[in-house]
Amino acid sequence: MNNWWRGAVIYQVYPRSFKDTNGDGVGDLPGIVEGLDYIASLGVDAIWISPFFKSPMADFGYDIADYRDVDPLFGTLADFDALLAKAHRLGIKVMIDQVLSHCSDQHAWFQESRQSRDNPKADWYVWADPQEDGTPPNNWMSLFGGVAWRWEPRREQYYLHNFLGVQPDLNFHNPAVQQATLDNVQFWLDRGVDGMRLDAINFCFHDTELRDNPPKPKEKRVGRGFSPDNPYAYQYHYYNNTRPEMLPFLEQLRALMDRYPDVAALGEISSEDSLATTAEYTGSKRLHMGYSFELLVDDFSAAYIRDTVSRLEAAMDDGWPCWAISNHDVPRAVSRWGGGGDDAFAAQLVAMVCSLRGSVCVYQGEELGLTEADVPFELLQDPYGKTFWPNFKGRDGCRTPLPWQDAEGGGFSTGPSWLPVPSEHSARSVAVQEADPDSVLQHVRAFLHWRRQHPALVRGGIRFLDTPEPVLAFVREGEGSAVLVAFNLSAAPVQWPLPQGFNATPLDGHGLREATLEAGTVSLPARGSWFAALA
Template identity: 55%
Template sequence: MSISTDSILAPDKDWWRGAVIYQIYPRSFQDSNGDGIGDLRGITSRLSHVAALGADAIWISPFFTSPMRDFGYDVSNYEDVDPIFGTLADFDALIAEAHRLGIRVMIDLVMSHTSDQHPWFVESRSSRFNPKADWYVWADAKPDGTPPNNWLSIFGGSAWHWHSTRMQYYVHNFLSTQPDLNLHNPEVQDALLNMTRFWLKRGVDGFRLDTINFYFHDKELRDNPSLAPDQRNANTAPAVNPYNFQEHLYDKNRPENLEFLKRFRAVMEEFPAIAAVGEVGDSQRGLEIVGEYTSDNDKMQMCYAFEFLAPDPLIPLRVVQVQQAFEAAAPHGWACWAFSNHDVVRHISRWGMQVADKDAYAKMLAALLLSLRGSVCIFEGEELGLTEADLAYEDLQDPYGIQFWPEFKGRDGCRTPMVWEADVAHGGFSVAARTWLPIPPEHLPHAVDRQTGNPRSVLEQYRRFLAFRKRFPAFAKGTIAFFEPDVSILSFTRTHGNELLLCIFNMSGEAKSTVLPAGNWQHLADHGFECRESVGSIELPAWGAYFARHV
């Protein structure tokens, strides 16, 4: 089916470069039918908020048919909408309204694994000799009955699960109910690419590719080598998870993926102005893999690794190191940066737990994120300055958190519903007696209706800075060059054609003075930050920022 809509969007194959993408977690955005769970009609009803914010696109986390063991990341039918979220007609209406508002729509494709209830797996597990017998990763036990190798699941324990009918193990990098597809099989690749065309024909503008570096496994099923304790990095999995004890050479990150990504890009090229961003989950080689996957203009347009989603404190030197490491790993590639998403602690809590003025901190971080070279993802609620919710164990839904509680509380704390109206039940998210996750009382004063029209609010600052950013192509398309950072001040320039912009950030809770670089700098206004200027220097308030143009 091909959908035709009245749209103000002009075809632009380069629209993604420097785009601001707003991530929507559909269970938590807006409930339209009173069941306590967000849905597609709810998203459609709130798209005006995204348009008013100034985002270029939305990324919708999975809404496909699913038993919801991992809340949509376990797909049982790739080509339909789960009844919890609505219907295909609801999705078509969402596309039409987004395009009418000038917003592009990206959807989240989960192609490394399916649900164990997907018809493909139901057939595959039925015997060793059916037509889909090798559509998943099956292997015999070792002579002693133990799993074929030492691969581990991100969600804990072995990545192998025994199936009594086939008398074999299958691989699951996540839950045991999420068996991994065998992309070494060309039929599996073809089925996934045909599914991609299904959604492109319905009018989507692009994709976020979940766990993109997990698509292929080592055919020889070799053991992963161990890592020394000082080499273990908790970017991909929490520190309490033994997944970090291995170097994941053979269960993911395989070179065969490059050819599949070329096939995927070729499918996108069959349609006008389509783009994709890949999620690269690896704690040792993340940026290197991003470089590989975005090289030569024949694979992904952009990818993101976990450097800015990690718990490491965000200080000036860290920002410089990450951006320069990306430039070295992917000199011709393009990053998509995010500080928060549906899988990590919200960044205001992750980095700013001890910060007194969290609103000022949130505003500075927003301006910094939106000034870096690359595209940007903003996670729903980030524009309100929401902190991580601290939920009781009995309220948890996330199997990851339930598994590792209390050392790791899972992902529910960043997934609580949006707050739209402070004085309405459930913050205006739902009229249900109970929502799928509780809404923290401390979020209600940050509701959209409380912040709209208040020039000092975090929301209005996001709107203001996004409008400011659109005035200068250097922010979206330009190169970046850093000055030597100190413990508090981060300074860099963005250059595009004849446009040279200076960006300075005070990443501390105290006022700081700094000297301006040589040149004739014209202070820019209308970005929401104030500072005191004198000849050749500026004084920035706590969590302040300065922007100027060379004239």
């Protein structure tokens, strides 16, 4: 199918925590191969695999030391080829993470660059002289805490790291860096992948004048994807990311990808105005899709969802959005928005995000209604969490292994797992939920298969209705049909008068807690959902 990515449901696999086949406590590529039948049964269109490349694992794979090889922790290139072949046999597209803006300090490029100011890779990273008093060249801060500059005595210069100090930023103002990056992307396209998820894509370019970022007022120090007590929130990040030079590079990247049949690029975007940047970065000559952290925040209301999606729709020209309510960087949605433990809410959340216009990333475990795990400090792995504990516990709570069985460790590994599997997760395991026709898994599976039968929900446009809290309602129209959608996002039943002029015929079979229509009023039970065909 051409443009398979339009309206696709993309299942995010976090390899470390998906399935372990060799007993070392860390998930691996053969584990993904074993789990592909399960993933296919969900009714998703594609998988996105978080980094599995060679890495010292300081940031668990997002610090890449070799872009073209598999870390032995996860397997081999042959294992990846086997994964790709099986996924394609099952009709599943495969997207992989690409971390373009930065790499590991163990990468051969950086090992050469740091030696001197005159070697062949000397200008491949963002190097800067100190100020007269020896301090860093400007006030830029790292997202993971502290200044964004680290001293290198061999060059007597600082290098930029927007993330961990062991993740130096590449200098994309150097055309050789751009070409080497495109060559790495081409390596995986030649291998047969169907797309790329581009991590922190707006961080590739920096301001060549190294101007200071302006301060941000205290009342505006709220961010997406970082702790509010992080000094990163104290600045407007106008100069260390989201620079105008990024646009021509995106067009180069798109030109490369257009040489391959029906592949897609999905950009992760976090800027001062992420929705505006997403609209700017996507379209026929740039990225196929973009997603930001706007639905990965603590805010949760019908008005917030409606306003967020409407803002992007208004800004976007020929681009295509992608939405996510959970991923490997933020607390799980059922805990973040509902306190956890409400099965109907867990299923409804997946259905809600999969009913918006755009493609969708569903994070592994969402289909089980997994809650945020409470990982004690002594078992914490995330360097981000260790730095900001106890105010911010980091990202380990959403990264615990997927429970396959109701057993100690969730049946994830035959050995101790890299993060603990909570007993409450084991009780929600795949095996337990497969055997329960009323489980979150069964409801999510039913909905995703049902969604495929309604083209308007996959590729149609969206028009929101003006509804009071807690009702979120909209019309999806296109592909020869129109569907009216309504969700009661609360834990109490509500009545919603159907707007005048709507000739609606309820649709069933979606697998969610159903509403009823009587005398022009829709009765939505707690966490209830309603879908109707419009004449």
